[in-house]
Amino acid sequence: MLAFAVAVTFSSASAQTVFRSSDTHPDGYPTVEAVKYLSDLLKERTNGRYAIEVFHSGQLGEEKDVIEQAQFGVIDMIRVSMGPFNNMVPETIVPSLPYVFRSTEHMRKTLDSEVGDEILAAFEKHNLVALAFYDSGARSFYNAKHPVKSVADLKGxxxxxxxxxxxxxxxxxxGANATPMPYGEVYSALQTGVIDGAENNWPSYESSKHSEVAKYFTLDQHLIVPEILAISKATWDKLTPEDQKIVRQAAKDSVKKQRELWEAAEKTSRAKVEESGTQVVEVDKQPFIDAMKPVYDKYLKTPEMKALYDRVQAVQ
Known part of the structure; x- marks a missing residue:
């Protein structure tokens, strides 16, 4: 699938085995650069036996599609948002809940603990081996209609x-109307008025150029949802136990690099969009948090979900 030549950033021609890795984001984006860094670590630690070819900008498909391709072994590796896994891997539901993390620091401490390891382990029965969590910052709303200063301003x-x-x-x-849509279609949908707005983090808002067509950014930070870096179980099972250990450790080691790149990108992206005329609206988050009660009631029904939620909240 998609075996023809496409533009990738790649310098691993000498490697014996090259993993194909997918990302929806453009070249230079922190997750793309982190996987390139992971490739360098693998080349170094396996004496050039393994490397990664990064297909950025959704070249291999949108996130839902590449998850399926990885499950079938068509793609070796994927970097995907946690959201699309919610219906497949129940353990991803709690860390995807709005306002479940008090801060980025709380999110990182939680995912670096045993709680994070258990969530990653839950992917294996779905033909994926989740290797690490990457940062994707806090997601906030933006729209093309008007400044959103309160929950009431989102209505309709x-x-x-x-x-x-x-x-x-x-x-x-x-009180808004949710419109599920692949990431690659959002710009034109905003431009043509098919949708009024969307929600994402600073680097995505800027690199996707959504800031050109939706100038009102509301800093409600409703979600701090991590990204998943995973390898196809079909690919994983071909590796020796020693090589599996090397891949897993290199993926963990790439997290620090990704976080550094992320923090720098957030600052740069926010400065760029503010300079270009984006109106940033600060809000009182409490009314947004209060409105989430029905969401929590729906997703924390089982003892298992409640227990996982409590463990997340207990991380200090």
Whole structure:
């Protein structure tokens, strides 16, 4: 699938085995650069036996598609948002809930603990081996209609969301109309008025050029959802136990690099869009948090979900 030549950033021609890795984001984006860094670590630690070819900008498909391709072994590796996994891997639901993390520091401490390891382990029965969590910052709303200064200002707005039930329920609970849509279609949908707005982090808002067509950015930070870096189980099972250990450790070691790149990108992207005329609106988050009660009631029904939520909250 997609075996023809496409533009990738790649310098691993000498490697014996080259993993094909997919990312929806453009070249230079922190997740793309982190996987390139992971490739360098693998080349170094396996004496050039393994490397990674990064297909950025959605060249191999949108996130939902590449998850399926990785499950079938068509793609070796994927970097995907956690949202699309919610209906497949129940353990991803709790870290995808709105306002579940008090801060980026809380999110990182949680995912670097045993709680994070258990969530990663849950992917294996779905033909994927989740290797690490990457940062994707806090997600906030932006729109082309008017400044959103309160929950009431969201009423009736058509907002694009990731193809995930939690995202749909979150937006609907705030009185807006959730419109699930692949990431690659958002710019034209904003431009043509098919949707009024969307929600994402600073680097995505800037690199996707959504800031050109939706100038009102509301800093409500409703989600701090990590990204998943995973390898196809079909690819994983071909590796020796020793090589599996090297790949897993290199993926973990790439997290520090990705976080550094992320923090720098957030600052740069925010400065760029503010300079270009984006109006940033600060809000009182409490009314947004209060509106999430039906979302929590729906997704924390089982003892297992409640227990996982409590463990997340207990991380200090």
């Amino acid at each position: 707005l058509k907002l694009r969301v990731i193809q995930s039930d939690i995202f749909v329920d979150l937006v609907n609970a705030l």
